[in-house]
Amino acid sequence: QVELVESGGGLVQAGGSLRLSCAVSRRPYSNYLMGWFRQAHGKEREFVAALIWGTERTYYEDSVKGRFTISRDNAKNMADLQMNILKPEDTAVYYCAQGYSSGRAVVTSADFSSWGQGTQVTVSS
Numbered sequence: 685q686v687e688l689v690e691s692g693g694g695l696v697q698a699g700g701s702l703r704l705s706c707a708v709s710r711r712p713y714s715n716y717l718m719g720w721f722r723q724a725h726g727k728e729r730e731f732v733a734a735l736i737w738g739t740e741r742t743y744y745e746d747s748v749k750g751r752f753t754i755s756r757d758n759a760k761n762m763a764d765l766q767m768n769i770l771k772p773e774d775t776a777v778y779y780c781a782q783g784y785s786s787g788r789a790v791v792t793s794a795d796f797s798s799w800g801q802g803t804q805v806t807v808s809s
Contacts, residue, residue: 686710686798688780693803696770702805704765706780711761714738717783717795718756718763722776722805729779733765734791743791747773770807777802 687709696702704720712718719734733754734743742754753766763780783796 686782688782688798688800690778690780690800690803693778693805695806695808698770698772698807698809700770700807701766701768702770704767704778704780704803704805706763706765706800708761708763708782711758712737712782715785717781717785717791718754719743719781719783719791719796720754720763720765721779721781721793721796722774723779723802724773724776727776729793731791731793732778734795735763736785741785767805770805772807772809775805775807777804 689707692704714737716737717734720732721729722732723729731745733752735754751769755764779802780800781796782798
């Protein structure tokens with residue numbers, strides 16, 4: 685079972701930036717999905733961004749397009765989420781996840797089988 689450990693959460697003012705990192709215990713295969721989800725208090729978990737490890741293919745939820753960037757570090761087995769122009773509505777626990785690419789045009793939580801413990805991101809207004 686792969687282990688995923690998130691880091692980089694914290695408190696930031698609106699308009700600021702944070703970078704989340706996900707350390708993966710085993711090198712993902714090229715067709716693996718690495719993704720980020722978030723869950724705000726009292727709400728369901730929602731998709732944020734994902735990439736296919738061995739390709740340049742990325743996926744983003746509409747509200748974060750142009751503000752968030754997902755990337756990978758092959759040497760360190762890490763998947764990062766750079767978050768810019770943060771808004772109070774981005775406040776949530778952010779989870780790293782790993783799954784398998786089905787080749788579909790969209791990505792959902794059903795594509796992921798392994799999850800991290802989460803890291804809190806709080807954006808103050």
